Amino acid sequence: xxxxxPRPAADGLADWQPSATQDWRQxxxxxxxxxxxxxxxxxxxxxxxxxxAKREGLSLRPHIKTHKSLAIARSQLALGASGLxxxxxxxxxxxxxxxxPSITIAYPVVAAGAARTVLREAQEAGCDxxxxxxxxxxxxxxxxxxxxxxxxxxxxxxxxxxCGVRPTTAAFDAVLKALLxxxxxxxxxxxxxxxxxxxxxxxxxIRGVAEQEIDVLEHAxxxxxxxxxxxxxxxxxxxxxxxxxxxxxxxxxxxxxNYAFLDLTALRLGIAGWKDLALAVVATVISENDGFxxxxxxxxxxxxxGAPHGGTAAGFGLAxxxxxxxxxLPLTVARLSEEHGFVDHGGxxxxxxxxxxxxxxxxxxxxxLATTLTMVSTDGTYERASVDAHATSSS
Amino acid sequence: xxxxxPRPAADGLADWQPSATQDWRQxxxxxxxxxxxxxxxxxxxxxxxxxxAKREGLSLRPHIKTHKSLAIARSQLALGASGLxxxxxxxxxxxxxxxxPSITIAYPVVAAGAARTVLREAQEAGCDxxxxxxxxxxxxxxxxxxxxxxxxxxxxxxxxxxCGVRPTTAAFDAVLKALLxxxxxxxxxxxxxxxxxxxxxxxxxIRGVAEQEIDVLEHAxxxxxxxxxxxxxxxxxxxxxxxxxxxxxxxxxxxxxNYAFLDLTALRLGIAGWKDLALAVVATVISENDGFxxxxxxxxxxxxxGAPHGGTAAGFGLAxxxxxxxxxLPLTVARLSEEHGFVDHGGxxxxxxxxxxxxxxxxxxxxxLATTLTMVSTDGTYERASVDAHATSSS
Numbered sequence: 107x108x109x110x111x112p113r114p115a116a117d118g119l120a121d122w123q124p125s126a127t128q129d130w131r132q133x134x135x136x137x138x139x140x141x142x143x144x145x146x147x148x149x150x151x152x153x154x155x156x157x158x159a160k161r162e163g164l165s166l167r168p169h170i171k172t173h174k175s176l177a178i179a180r181s182q183l184a185l186g187a188s189g190l191x192x193x194x195x196x197x198x199x200x201x202x203x204x205x206x207p208s209i210t211i212a213y214p215v216v217a218a219g220a221a222r223t224v225l226r227e228a229q230e231a232g233c234d235x236x237x238x239x240x241x242x243x244x245x246x247x248x249x250x251x252x253x254x255x256x257x258x259x260x261x262x263x264x265x266x267x268x269c270g271v272r273p274t275t276a277a278f279d280a281v282l283k284a285l286l287x288x289x290x291x292x293x294x295x296x297x298x299x300x301x302x303x304x305x306x307x308x309x310x311x312i313r314g315v316a317e318q319e320i321d322v323l324e325h326a327x328x329x330x331x332x333x334x335x336x337x338x339x340x341x342x343x344x345x346x347x348x349x350x351x352x353x354x355x356x357x358x359x360x361x362x363x364n365y366a367f368l369d370l371t372a373l374r375l376g377i378a379g380w381k382d383l384a385l386a387v388v389a390t391v392i393s394e395n396d397g398f399x400x401x402x403x404x405x406x407x408x409x410x411x412g413a414p415h416g417g418t419a420a421g422f423g424l425a426x427x428x429x430x431x432x433x434x435l436p437l438t439v440a441r442l443s444e445e446h447g448f449v450d451h452g453g454x455x456x457x458x459x460x461x462x463x464x465x466x467x468x469x470x471x472x473x474x475l476a477t478t479l480t481m482v483s484t485d486g487t488y489e490r491a492s493v494d495a496h497a498t499s500s501s
Numbered sequence: 502x503x504x505x506x507p508r509p510a511a512d513g514l515a516d517w518q519p520s521a522t523q524d525w526r527q528x529x530x531x532x533x534x535x536x537x538x539x540x541x542x543x544x545x546x547x548x549x550x551x552x553x554a555k556r557e558g559l560s561l562r563p564h565i566k567t568h569k570s571l572a573i574a575r576s577q578l579a580l581g582a583s584g585l586x587x588x589x590x591x592x593x594x595x596x597x598x599x600x601x602p603s604i605t606i607a608y609p610v611v612a613a614g615a616a617r618t619v620l621r622e623a624q625e626a627g628c629d630x631x632x633x634x635x636x637x638x639x640x641x642x643x644x645x646x647x648x649x650x651x652x653x654x655x656x657x658x659x660x661x662x663x664c665g666v667r668p669t670t671a672a673f674d675a676v677l678k679a680l681l682x683x684x685x686x687x688x689x690x691x692x693x694x695x696x697x698x699x700x701x702x703x704x705x706x707i708r709g710v711a712e713q714e715i716d717v718l719e720h721a722x723x724x725x726x727x728x729x730x731x732x733x734x735x736x737x738x739x740x741x742x743x744x745x746x747x748x749x750x751x752x753x754x755x756x757x758x759n760y761a762f763l764d765l766t767a768l769r770l771g772i773a774g775w776k777d778l779a780l781a782v783v784a785t786v787i788s789e790n791d792g793f794x795x796x797x798x799x800x801x802x803x804x805x806x807g808a809p810h811g812g813t814a815a816g817f818g819l820a821x822x823x824x825x826x827x828x829x830l831p832l833t834v835a836r837l838s839e840e841h842g843f844v845d846h847g848g849x850x851x852x853x854x855x856x857x858x859x860x861x862x863x864x865x866x867x868x869x870l871a872t873t874l875t876m877v878s879t880d881g882t883y884e885r886a887s888v889d890a891h892a893t894s895s896s
Contacts, residue, residue: 137615140896171839193840194797213797213840216787216853220532240788243853268841269788269795301838387895392611393635393664400664402589402608406869406894410805443696444566444865445588445608445894446663458611458638470839474801475870476895497891499801499840500782500871501535 124433126380132486139403147384156185169363174495195224196498208234221251245284252290259297264319273326295339303346312350320355367469386463409471425462521775527881534798542779564758569890590619595890603629616646640679647685654692659714668721690734698741707745715750762864781858804866820857
């Protein structure tokens, strides 16, 4: 007789049903560990983002930091995205060179050399490149690099406390004044990232963050207009606010990234269900002891990420068996070392050689650690997609 | 007048002096972020490991998971290392193909296909390949893959509770029996990893872990001899035990990895000083607010690692300015997002464009995220070294 099923240690996952992750029983028998993307939830997720933008009458400009893949970016454009968002010049360059027509680098570039390189490449490729500023130094760098009017957003801090200026500050006025005076920069609008929505607990809290974001941006817009500038675009974007908010005020554009894959963080926030999880690491049990099944995926595959931006997470992922008919509740990946994961088997060993699909806390760094994504169809066939902008985070 | 210097939030770092990190004022002015390795401490660290092995009359077989670099591995061999240790077949293949004469894969390979590939490559390259087992399934896989006597270590769990068998268990006897009977496997000895030494608090605690490791291994050796086997080699290795222990009992070989770079974890454990830190991420301040200087290095550059194996760490690194004459105490990298770090400037802004050297909690995943290491000489000149086994942790 089987022992009672262990409950997963992670919070907020009580509603799991075996059927919700049924698709993951079809993963191909490849050398592990590998990063699998299930095409059915991926396409549903991309369509969900596109449908929200359409419903709200907004542009969708997905952030490619989540997948770094030309193939997935092409799917996003095919579903109506107006362009792409990238983290940094080196990441953007991969998509510029591949011919994507419009890219926003949502990162304050303060090195004129790096700005010059990406501007030159964009001009050669005919890419509509947009950049952001949040300091006078940043305005000066872009002005030094630009040789013809460059569309620039003023980055507004809407509560995350990372980049951006707040509209009630002298810094806001100073950056705005410098931007409006810069001959080679064209003030296009305002841009924000409400990353603190990841710490907002659930959909109601996230909606509160989104409302505050819109308030701050509309205040900022008034200040720009008072200073003699114009605001053609207001660009917002974080996956929680895009998926949970019901009112985007005067925003014109959405820039979600993680919505493509989703992960346990989205699940815990209540903005995704089990069937929406599009990315998992497939790993093999290589050793077992009384406490743990040891798998061949550690922090160099799953990353050490807990939940982003201050959320809580128990462990480093949740695992379901992909071979056999074991339908126990998802098991917690309790610890990681670099090439090993410790799966809490709750007293029921899985067996050496068993394969598991592990849903990570945060999908983006997992894709970043891989060079290919194994794209799995519902019939179990697969093809490999390159992580084209892999290894662009350090030079 | 300057404000009082903020104290670093991280524990155990009270003995920092500006002179201890003076070398990091000479880093080259390259596009940030980049992973810098200072050659003077690197060479001192490699010599320290070599000197310990020589003093104790032991072989040194460094683990290349820390740097994944052919160039650094060659330096280790030039200083007397008898061979290398690798994490996994795919990682080992890079070093086999580069002609390294002897490699141990310190990982229980349970897939006969992966074992067959690496054995074939090793045979073609004339590499003395050694592997480990900790299960009957593992013995069967290696036996299936091997075509001529393969040196195999029995992996012993000395307290980490990850891979390995404990000598007092039926599992130990079963694996040993299978190994001794396998015609194509040659029982070479015992191998352990006391990774729990990272949670031992300091040198005294680490020495206690090392003593227990030797006790367990000597007990295991007696069981092997009683079963009719022989134990030619006893291989131990973790950086804390290698650097702190004073008695290696009947061990014959040391396999440290992190000793090459060291990091804040080693510093907190009391097995390294500031001047020993050989790896740092060089980043630029791209934005500032009242609380934080925001840098262009986040979790995709620094990793999200706290201290390994259960240690504690405040934040994700400590930062010192590399430009200007700012000699305040190291500043805590309090938070990370994927491409941003939040440096707590303690009320004294650093200035946009300032460059910082950030010492990470854990050097190994930082090198793993990069494709090149910028090797910096004491005169400030540099060359780039490839992270040759980059991206071998997922297929």
